[in-house]
Amino acid sequence: MAVNVKDMMKKNKSNRLLLRFSEKAAPTIFLLCAIISVLTTIGITLTLLMETITFFNRVSFIDFITGTKWWPFGENPSFGILPLISGTLSITVIAMAVAIPIGLASAVYLSEFASPHIRKIVKPILEILAGIPTIVYGFFALTFVTPMLQNVIPSLPVFNALSPGIVVGVMIIPMIASLSEDAMSSVPNDMREGALAMGSTRLEVALKVVVPAALSGIIASFVLGISRAIGETMIVAVAAGATPKLSLDVTESIQTMTGYIVQVTLGDASYGSTTYYSIYAVGMTLFVFTLLMNLLSQYISRRFKEEY
Amino acid sequence: MNSAAKTNHVPVPNTTVKPNSGDSKSIYSIQNFSLWYGNDQALQDVQFDIPANNVTAIIGPSGCGKSTFIKALNRMVELVASVKMSGSISYNRKDIFSPKYKVEELRTNVGMVFQHPNPFPKSIYENVAYGPKIHGIKKKKVLDEIVEKSLKGAALWDEVKDRLQENAFGLSGGQQQRLCIARCLAIEPDVILMDEPTSALDPISTAKIEELVQKLKEDYSIVIVTHNMQQAARISDKTAFFLNGEVIEYSNTDELFSNPKDKRTEDYITGRFG
Numbered sequence: 001m002a003v004n005v006k007d008m009m010k011k012n013k014s015n016r017l018l019l020r021f022s023e024k025a026a027p028t029i030f031l032l033c034a035i036i037s038v039l040t041t042i043g044i045t046l047t048l049l050m051e052t053i054t055f056f057n058r059v060s061f062i063d064f065i066t067g068t069k070w071w072p073f074g075e076n077p078s079f080g081i082l083p084l085i086s087g088t089l090s091i092t093v094i095a096m097a098v099a100i101p102i103g104l105a106s107a108v109y110l111s112e113f114a115s116p117h118i119r120k121i122v123k124p125i126l127e128i129l130a131g132i133p134t135i136v137y138g139f140f141a142l143t144f145v146t147p148m149l150q151n152v153i154p155s156l157p158v159f160n161a162l163s164p165g166i167v168v169g170v171m172i173i174p175m176i177a178s179l180s181e182d183a184m185s186s187v188p189n190d191m192r193e194g195a196l197a198m199g200s201t202r203l204e205v206a207l208k209v210v211v212p213a214a215l216s217g218i219i220a221s222f223v224l225g226i227s228r229a230i231g232e233t234m235i236v237a238v239a240a241g242a243t244p245k246l247s248l249d250v251t252e253s254i255q256t257m258t259g260y261i262v263q264v265t266l267g268d269a270s271y272g273s274t275t276y277y278s279i280y281a282v283g284m285t286l287f288v289f290t291l292l293m294n295l296l297s298q299y300i301s302r303r304f305k306e307e308y
Numbered sequence: 309m310n311s312a313a314k315t316n317h318v319p320v321p322n323t324t325v326k327p328n329s330g331d332s333k334s335i336y337s338i339q340n341f342s343l344w345y346g347n348d349q350a351l352q353d354v355q356f357d358i359p360a361n362n363v364t365a366i367i368g369p370s371g372c373g374k375s376t377f378i379k380a381l382n383r384m385v386e387l388v389a390s391v392k393m394s395g396s397i398s399y400n401r402k403d404i405f406s407p408k409y410k411v412e413e414l415r416t417n418v419g420m421v422f423q424h425p426n427p428f429p430k431s432i433y434e435n436v437a438y439g440p441k442i443h444g445i446k447k448k449k450v451l452d453e454i455v456e457k458s459l460k461g462a463a464l465w466d467e468v469k470d471r472l473q474e475n476a477f478g479l480s481g482g483q484q485q486r487l488c489i490a491r492c493l494a495i496e497p498d499v500i501l502m503d504e505p506t507s508a509l510d511p512i513s514t515a516k517i518e519e520l521v522q523k524l525k526e527d528y529s530i531v532i533v534t535h536n537m538q539q540a541a542r543i544s545d546k547t548a549f550f551l552n553g554e555v556i557e558y559s560n561t562d563e564l565f566s567n568p569k570d571k572r573t574e575d576y577i578t579g580r581f582g
Contacts, residue, residue, distance in 0.1 A: 190426035194488070197384060198439045198495060199416030208442065213429045 048287060051280035058274050064281060070244035070260075072275040079278055081285060083244035087161065087254035088289075091236055094165025094250060095172060095229040100222055102169075103176025107218075110177065111184035112206040123178070130174040138238030141167035146239065159241025159253040167239070168232050172225045179224065183217025184210050220297045227293035231286065233258035257282050335360040335499060335529045336381060340395035343376060345388060349553055350376045353395070356548060356558045360498075363525050365544035365561065366533045369581065373553040374533045375423075378501050381531065382418040383411050399499075416443065419492035423504040425484035427476035427491070432459075432468050435476050435487055439495035454494050462490035463520050482513025489520065500524065502532040506539065518543050537577055541565050549573045 056064070059079045067080015106126070110119050146163040150156045156163075187210050195205045211218065241253030242263055255263075261279045269275035336358035343351040351373045358364050366374040379385040380397060383404060396403050404414050427435050436455045445451060455472070459465040464486040468479070476487055485505060492500055502521070506514040521530055521543050534540050540547050541561060548558040549570075557564060557573040568574040575581055 188426075190422065190424060191428055193384065193387070193422065194426040194428065194491075195438070196387070197382060197415055197420035197422075198442070198492070199412040199414075200442050201412055204442050208438070209428055 045287075048280055048284050051277055052284045055274070055277035055281040058277070059281075068246045070255075072260075072264075072269070072278055077274060079274075079281075081257075081282065083246040084255060084257045084260055084282060085285070086246050086248070087236075087240070087244060087259070088230055088256040088286075090161045090248070090250055090254060091165045091168055091232070091240065091256055092226060092229040094162060095169035095232075096222070096226060098166050098169025099172040099176050099225055099229075103173045103221070103225070104180055104218065106173065106177040107180035107184060108206050108211065110181045112202060112210060123181070126174040126177055130171075130178070132171075134171065134232065134234040135238070137167050137171050138164070138235040141235055141239035153251060156251050157241075157253055159239065159243070161240055161250040161252065161254045164235045164239040165250065168229050168235050171232070171235070172228055175228065176221045176225050179221035180214070180218045183214035183221070186217075187213045216301045216303075219300045223293055223297035223300060227290045227297075230289050230293065231258065233262060237262040257286050261286075333360045334358060335400060336531075337398040337401070338395075339398070341380070341397055342394045343373075343380060343385065343553075344392045346390040351380070352553045354553075354555050355395075356555060358529065358531060359546060360529045361525060361527075362545040363521060363530045363532060363543055364546045364548065365540035366531065366548050366550060367535075367537055367540045367576075368550035369576065370535075372550040374550045375503055377550065378503050378531060378533050381499075381501055382415050382420055384415075384420065386411075416495055417497050418499040418501060419495065419497035420501045420503065421485070421488050421492055421505045424508050425481055425488050427479075427484050427487050429475065429477065431473045432476050432479070432487060433472040436490050436494050439491060443495060458490040458494040459487075461493045461524070462486045463516065463523075464490055480513070482509050482516060485509060485513065485517060486520065489517075489524075493524075497528065499529045499531065502530065504533050504535060507535055514539075537565075549576060551576070 064079055064081055066082070067078060068082050069078045069080045070083040071078045110122060114122065141164045142158075145167055146156070146158060146160065149160075149163055191209055191213060192205050195209045196202075200208070236256045236259045240256060240259055242255050242259065243253040244255040244260065245252060247254070260282055264275060264279045269279075334357035338354050338356055338358070341351060341354040342349065354377060366377060368374050376385060380393070381399075381404075385391055393405065396405065398404065399414065399418065402409060428438060430438070433455055436458050437451045440451060440454050445454070456465060456469075459468060464483060467483060468487075471478075476484060479487060485508075489500075489505075506517050509517065518539065521532065524530060525545075532540075532544065544561045546558070547561040547564045549556045549564065549568075549572075551572055557568060557570045559569075564573065565577055568577060
């Protein structure tokens with residue numbers, strides 16, 4: 001064998017002009033792609049901001065954030081966002097009451113108790129569940145969950161907060177389960193062995209060692225779930241009704257911030273009217289909420305980071 | 309198999325445990341114990357008694373089954389799904405593999421210190437208090453006492469008493485390992501199994517752990533797996549030499565090192581292989 005590897009490598013390299021060019025060009029192309037998403041974000045935020053400012057030229061900011069009546073249509077419109085916020089929060093609280101316990105319990109099962117075989121089957125199914133279009137969940141809430149709930153609470157109207165709240169929770173379960181499971185699986189086995197060797201049962205290991213060790217990831221998954229519930233649109237637009245109400249009664253019809261935006265963009269308001277601009281102000285409020293949640297989740301991940 | 313060691317292996321029917329002949333009380337009695345991972349045999353007809361309040365060292369080259377053996381003593385080996393066993397191991401005259409024997413009870417009596425320090429990602433205090441807490445001790449005052457006593461027992465108290473609430477990961481490797489020993493002492497086991505407890509530590513930390521082992525044997529029976537023959541010679545009373553899953557020789561440490569009966573033991577301790 002008279003092959004000189006060194007020579008071959010030298011020859012190949014010097015011949016590849018294209019390679020040299022792409023070596024230089026590639027970072028620039030990647031940079032452009034990255035800039036596109038940054039610019040889009042800036043653009044959207046700016047548009048949102050401009051239109052929101054237009055809205056606040058017509059409606060007082062104080063009235064907007066403290067008003068308890070949301071009545072954008074008709075003669076005497078009133079833009080107090082609290083009823084929409086209360087609607088959104090009702091949905092979020094119901095959803096998290098469903099998603100956190102079930103999601104966390106599924107994660108504990110998958111990470112600590114399931115055999116590798118079962119995990120291999122269940123995890124992909126969970127991820128498929130996360131891919132179901134939300135409109136499907138929406139009519140699932142309206143045509144299946146609401147009638148079922150009506151059997152229990154006969155006075156329940158067709159549109160109510162409870163049913164879409166539960167369904168939003170169901171939608172979020174896979175997300176919490178999957179992210180929490182990731183966090184728990186990355187807890188080193190050393191720690192489980194240490195705890196088992198002291199006579200802990202598997203449940204004690206799961207709840208007293210693994211969950212605390214994975215807490216930052218678990219809480220981050222909760223916060224992401226909350227921000228998902230706040231931003232969820234289709235399910236509430238379909239099944240929660242369109243009655244902005246400052247109320248804690250979850251059996252009534254309500255409207256969320258997202259639900260309102262859908263209603264208006266479907267053509268309930270003429271372009272340029274105050275009502276039209278109000279969706280930007282509501283959108284801005286939503287944006288602030290989810291931004292705060294994301295910041296919170298980042299803070300929590302850093303604050304509770306367990307080093308191992 | 310030409311040695312005297314092999315001829316000692318008189319097959320004994322399962323679960324019948326004979327009282328140890330003559331010398332001090334034995335805490336473990338291992339009879340004809342074999343173990344497989346899937347189809348690979350890791351231990352073959354292991355048979356000897358482990359005396360109480362002694363340090364018993366398990367030596368042998370890598371892959372000889374010594375870690376597997378020590379993990380069988382507290383049934384940690386069962387965490388490997390494919391494991392199969394035959395023969396018996398009795399702890400205080402009770403067969404530990406009998407269905408009636410609760411594994412949690414066994415592991416409460418038999419503590420373990422691992423090769424790599426594995427404190428929990430909690431404070432120093434919480435690490436030590438973990439064991440007592442899961443076994444139902446909740447009173448703060450009692451826990452405080454246990455934590456102090458255990459940390460003193462592990463010769464760590466003076467170094468950490470002012471920062472009990474700090475995360476255990478802030479400790480050095482040697483301190484972490486002593487913390488793991490303290491964590492183990494907190495539930496007052498009878499036996500402490502140590503699986504190469506100093507292999508990840510520097511010489512000074514190693515010396516501290518060895519010193520500690522000497523002190524601990526007054527109250528505990530210790531089984532220690534080690535790669536380091538000098539360590540075995542320094543700290544143990546009895547030594548078992550494992551090779552390819554078999555016990556080649558088991559005797560008093562000074563005897564085994566000064567006057568090995570088996571050629572393979574001699575080759576190993578004189579550094580001809582392993």
